[in-house]
Each structure stands twice: as C-alpha cells, then as structure tokens.
Amino acid sequence: MASNRGSRVFLWVALAGGAFFLFVAAIFVLVYVSVRADDHAQFTGFGDRIAVVDLEGVIVDPKSVVAQLKKYGDDSSIKAIILHINSPGGGAAASEEIYREVRRVRDEKHKRIVASIETVGASGAYYVASATNKIYANEASIVGSIGVIAEWYNYADLLKWAKLKEITMKAGEFKDTGSPTRDMTPAEKAYMQALIDDMHSQFIHNVATGRKVKDEDIRPIADGRVWTGRQALPMKLIDQIADFQATVADTAKSVGISGEPTLVTPERERKSLLDLMFGDVSDLIPDRAKLMQTNVGFYYLWK
Template sequence: RKETVKEFEQFRYNRSVKGIVLRIESPGGGVAAAQEICNEIKRVRESGKPVFASMGSIAASGGYYIAIPCDRIYANPGTITGSIGVIMEMPNVEELLKKVGVYFMVIKSKEHKDIGSPYREMTEEEKKLLKDVIDNVYNQFVDAIVLGRNLNRKDVLQIADGRVLTGEQAKELGLIDDIGDLHDAMFDLAKSLGIRGRPRIIKPRRKRPTLLELLGIKSTIDEYLNSINLEYK
C-alpha cells in the first residue's frame, strides 16, 4: 500500500509523466489500504493526469475497488473480477488450548476491549457490533461503485453479494469500460493524450522481496498479528 501510494505521488509531481496505467493483479486486501490508493488516484486525476486501469487475470474485491476512481477500466474477457463485499475472519482456538492445558488471563478496561479474541467464543452482542462494522464498510464499497461508475444503487446491490464475474460480464453490467489488455490500455491512453507513435513507458522500481516474503511466511505472520482485519476479499 505505502509503496503504491508513494509511486502515484511521485508520478503526480513528475512533469514528464502525462498519464498513468494502473496494472491490477489482486484478489483483494485491506479496506483502508484500498481506500488510500483510491484517494491518491483521485489526486493524480485532479492534477490533470488521466489514470487508466488494466486488469490482469484477477482484479476482485479490493482489486476492483482501486480501479473504480480511474478514468477508464480495461479487463480481459476472462479476467476474474467483482467479488463485491467485505469479510472479517477470526480464528477461535479456545478448545484447542484447553486440550493442551493453556489458559489466558485477560484484564481489560471494558467488556468489548478484547472483541474478536481467538481465546474465547464471541458473544451475540459482539457479533452484532462487528456485523454493523461490516455493513458500514460494505455500504462504503457500494457507494464508491454507484458514484464512480455512475450506476443505479439498486442495480449495484443486486450483484454486490460477493459473486465473482468475468471481464465480459463486468462490461455488460457497467463495472468496466472496455475489453482489452495492457497494450490496449496504454495505447488508448497515449491516443487520448495526443501522443503519436509508441509512447515512452516509465515503470516504477520495485524493491526485491525478502526471503520471508518469497516463502509466504511474512504474510502469514502479518495475518496472525492482525487477527481482526477488515478486507475487501
């Protein structure tokens, strides 16, 4: 997230950059992270630079969310997208810990301070509190689509049930603009900017992944440390 936002900010201030194609290859992710990327895309557009989105094999949920504020959205016919919804997953290891004789003592200021704790069953009141949070964030997602894609809220709600869609289906529903690949997005952007011939492409430099990231260990650790995590997934 931070790296992507920083790259957009750099391109926003770089006078040699006339427009941006955002290549999306993502099944989703954290809500706040997606919203921060969207906000930076809006700033780029407000600076006078168009942003086109190009979806790869998958751009679902949070991956679709970050495409919404772009000027145009491209997807392959078989791109997997949609999956409009919010999910919160929390493990419960209470029974497992009992079997091995491990118990946790929790001292808290108020009754909901350890809501979502993996060491105990959630109460019905706590489930309702978290469901209210999910519903609020879900409505933020729907509102973003209604506003960004200029669609009727009722129509969006009919498909905003977590279902996945192909690129072709998404186009029929108005969720994307064009069927096309990265090449199409780049050359259409160049054409809209009045650039003749092959445009000069600047790609952001990505840092090399660490061994933990390559093995998938870092993401597993992060998920454990953030046991309560709202995701567009």
C-alpha cells in the same frame, strides 16, 4: 623441496582466488551496467510518456503504490498513468488509501489514469480500479467481489485440550471482541456485523462514486460475487475488453500521443552482490499477507 612445493601451492591458491574475485567483479559490473541502462531507458523521451504502476498481490501496505501515484501524478511530463492490476484485494484501510490517491490524480490533478486488470482485479483491487477514468480487462479476468470479510482462528478447544486457561482483564465490554480463545457473545456478533455492514456501504458508495453511477446501481451486485471480464462488461463494471498492449495504445490515443509512447516504470529494486550470489532469501521472512488471519481485521479480499 618442501619449501618449493609449499610456494607452488600458495601460488595456485592465490591465482584461483584472484580468478574468482575477477569473476565476481565482472558479474557485478555487468549487472550494474544493465540496471543503469534500464533506468536510463525508462526516462528517455519528453511529452510522450505514460507511467505504469503495478498493483500486485494482497494489498497490505499502500505506501509504495501511493508514493508512485503521487510522483507520476505531479510530473507534468507524464501524460497518463496505467494502473496494472493483478490482485485479489487486501486490507480495507490500505485499499481505501490507494483509492483516495487515484481519485486525487484523476479529479485534482486532472491527469488521465486507467486500470488494466490482468488475471485478477477483485475486491479491494477493484475498489481501487473503480476510481480510475477507465477500466480495461481481459475476457477471462476475474472482476468484482464487492464485499467485506473478517475472519480469524479460534483455538478455544485446543486450549481446553491442553488444559490451558487464558486470563484477560479488561475495561469495556467489547474490548476483547474477537478473542481467539473464546466464542463471541450475541452482542459482540452484532457489534462486529455492524462494523462490516458500515464498511460494505462505504465500499458500495465509493465504487459508485468512482464509476459515476448511483449507489442503487451497485448494491444489487455487491454480494461478494466475481465475474469474468466478458460478464462484467455489460454490467458496466469495466469499460472495455483489452489486454495490456491494447490498453497502452488506447490510452496513448486518448491523451493525444501519436506513435508508440515511452512507458515509464518505477526503478527496480537494487540487488546486492550477496543476493546475486546466494539468491533471494525473502521466502525465509514471514509474509504479512499470510499472517493476516491470525489477527482480527477487516478486508476487501477475494478468497
């Protein structure tokens, strides 16, 4: 009797385990087929394709966006590129790198590239947008913030309270400028301000170059302020009030595409079976954008 009962328990466990395995396998197959179908759909059609590159969130690492721009810029079957922007900007050097690639696509590859600003296209993101052939934005989009910011935390008082003392050895007066453990000297403040002013002048000049106007046209409004899309239009910071769909239609028309174009987007990130079963664990990983304030850095960032 005990043996028969044990066999039945084992049988039920085996059946339950097999059913669970088949269930998981079915989910995996369905997701895989769906993703493959989406990827295939992205690349159907020839000669009537427009690529869409997303620029979202704080600009920290330019590699992905630059690689996409280069790929689509060099693809002769792509008739135009739409840079879909929803970003407050980010690192000065990272924004500059994307700006340069946009200019390369526009001026060297002679491929039409436009910007469609969704909710926010400010500071470094506007810097990037200024290099395109045309900037579209919604009436309520946030645009502008031409300025440079550098900020970090100073915990000198906390160290004093905890009776801790930092020891720094250096060669060069300005080597530890911006140390969070002490106040800056007047000379250090002047040194940092000179760096910020130089980056600001670069920002102004490159926006003016991208927009094909003079530096003097940009300088009066390069005080860090933002405007709505409706306010930005008469200031010539944008070219047209339009949502994303209107941007697609106008861009297609400008490159001679009749009818609805095929939109090409980068391949989506592959999800593993563990991701599907247990969800996204990316929130457990420190966000580099959140860590920026702990270091001395220079940012084209609207806050």
